[in-house]
Amino acid sequence: MKLTRRHLLTAAGAATVAGLAGCGDDAENGKEGLDDKRAGAMDGFKAGDQFKATEPLTFSILMLSNQAYPYKADWPFFTELAKRTNVTLEGTAVPGSDYNQKRSVMVSAGDAPFIIPKTYHPQEEAFIAGGAILPVSDYVDLMPNYTEKVARWNLQPNLDGFKAEDGKYYLLPGLHENAWQDYSLGVRADVMEKLKLPAPQTWDDVADMLREMKKAHPDLYPLSDRWSTPPQPGANNLLNLLGAAYGTHAGWGWTPTHWNAATSRFEYSGAQPEYRAMLEYLHKLVSEGLVDPESFTQTDDIARQKFANGKSFVIGVNAQTLVNELRKDVAKVPGAKVSKLILPTGPAGTVLPGVSRLESGLMISSKARESKNFVAMMQFIDWLWYSDAGLMFSKWGIEGQTYTGKVDDGSFQLDPGIKWAGLNPDAPKDLQVDYGFSNGVFAYGGSTAMLNSQFTDEEKAFQAEMNKRQVSPVPPPAPLSVEEREQVTLWDSALQDHVFQNTLKFALGQRPLSEWDAYVKELEAKNSQQYLDIVNKAYERYKKEHG
Known part of the structure; x- marks a missing residue:
């Protein structure tokens, strides 16, 4: 789930910059003052070349140690990497549960390794003012594979959303050729077959399917979901899917502001009419006993137990959990089969979010700029994270x-x-x-063919249907000044908590939707309008200064 957990990151700046970064307007700056920083670098390094340092080099890197595959310094990944590139990576391993906090402490103290991966925009914004990280857009001229993919895949509009007020960006994101969707609903296909139910195309169809399941099994909740995130139960994947279907941001996909192209203004997501419509739909499902009220608070293990024991028939799913978890969970149930539904559509139509074309990425410590090996390090990063050969190696290993x-x-x-x-x-x-391959620190982004290589035939069919959908445009940049960011940070937590708490109350019927207007006024009392004023002012300022 390394790709989609980015939706949980709702720092104040996320709202303001719901789009994603742009390729450097100051490309020429990358070569200034670097004559003494080229030790070990290749001359004439270009896209498609195999990078190999001209002398043995060692670069420090922060390593997220995933619980599912804990960090090992002797993985074949590192041995083969050194053989191919003449580079040894000196890893500082941090457990995933502590990664964000540890990274923040190290970067703020100036003690971070040169390469700082697994950073999700806008986390980098907290370190810009202190000068701890490089404006990487000044140095992308040293990265021919990166710049070639940005140009060929037309990612500049996405990248523009990463820019700070100075017009530069400070995070190198993972690059995807196309938008893509992984998460949907998993359903007991044998139950659907027995009830002669067609595969639902829309969320209204999903409601009809759940009603038929409830009619046949009145003692259970047909849908009991997983991936809630206590103590913020308003943030889960079901809300994320519904939010996108209704044209807003919710759950994992929460960002405080939503770009309205018709009015050329940012709106507060939790106060949108679309957000209310989403809640009306969800509350109807809960009130009819079609969705388990515990879906928004229960642990994954409990949700999976209910599904495994036939106490529910529908649950959130992605490509990996379908095979690795759900099908194994129901193996003891005679005749049980699980399928992944084509993602249902809603009022927003058959769209996929354009922001899914960029992923978590790298920050570079400002200290790295002073190293005599700086240019070689940027070439190495370019090969490993952005070249076709580097992506193939980090993903799949050794041919x-x-x-x-x-x-x-x-x-x-x-x-x-x-x-x-x-x-x-x-x-x-x-x-x-x-082996250490397909590690989330290194293996992300790439071509659609690369993405499809990790899928079963069943998932490839799902992706083929998703690829038929229209990709929604990314919002325009609205970068905040340091002072503005500090101000909205003061408001953001209280606003988000209020949205999440009331999302759950409205969905469960603990608060009637007739009080929606009162809820919106409560958001305004917590400075939602002032928040929007700052964001829209930043948008207008950036448009005027940068076009």
């Missing part, structure tokens, strides 16, 4: 050892003795645990 074939012609095959997600689930070796 002939962990995989065969190519992704671009569809001949790719993971070695049958190695498992990853839904591929070769019964194999004795694990690509992540035993």
Whole structure:
């Protein structure tokens, strides 16, 4: 779930910049004063070249140690990386549960490694004023693979949303060729077959499907969901899916502001008419006993137990959990089958969010700029995170050892003795645990062919349907000044808490929707309008200064 957890990050700045970063207007600055920073760098390094430092180099990196595949310094990933690039990575390993806090302390104290991955925009904004991280857009001229993909995939509008007030950006994001969708609803296909229910196309169809399930099994809640995030139960994946379907931001997808292209203004997401319409739909499902009220607070284990024991028939799912969890959970139920529904559509139509084309990325410590190996480090980063060969290596490993074939012609095959997600689930070796490949610190972004290489045929069919959908445009930049960011930060937490708390109350019927106007006034009393005024002022200022 490394890709979608970014939706949980709702720092104040996220609202203001719901789009994602742009390629440097100051590209020429990257070469200024770097004559003595080229030790180990390649001359004439260009897109498609294999990077190999001209002398052995070591770069420090912050390593998120994933609970599912804890960090090992002796992974074949690191051995092969050094062989190919002449670079050794010196990792500072931090457990995922402590990563954000530890990173913040290290960066703020000036003690961070040179390379700081797994950073989700707008987390980098907290470090800009102190000068602890580089304006990386000044140095992308040193990164030919990155700049080539930005141009070829037309990612500049997405990147523009990463820019700070100075017109520069401070985070190198993962780049996706196309928007993509992973999460949807998992459903007991055998129950649907028994009840002769067609696959739902819209969320209204989902409601009809749940009603038929409830009619046949009045003693249970057909949908009992997972992926809630106590103590903020207003943030979960079901709300995220519904928010997108209704043209707003909710749950994991929460950002405080929503761009209204018709009015050319930002609106407060939790006060939008679309947000209310989403809650009306959800409350109807809860009031009819179609959705388990505990969906917004229960742990994943409890939700999975209900699904496994036949106490529910519908649950949130992604490609990995479908194979690795749900199908194993119901294996003891005779005849049980689980399918992933094509993502239902809502009033917003058949759209996918354009922001899904960028992912978490890298910050670079300002100290790295003083290293004699700075240019070589930027070339190394460019190869590993942005070249086709680097992406293939970090994702799938070593041709002939962990995989065969190519992704671009569809001949790719993971070695049958190695498992990853839904591929070769019964194999004795694990690509992540035993080899260190497909590690979330390194392996993200890439072409659609690369993305599809990780999927089963079933998931490829799901993705083919998603690819038919229209990609919504990203919001325009509205970068805040340091003072403005400090101000909205003071308001953001109280506003978000109020939205999340009342989202749950409205959904569960603990507060009637007839009090919606009163709720909106409560948000205004907590400075939602002043928040919007600052954001819209920042938008107008940036448009005037940068076009």
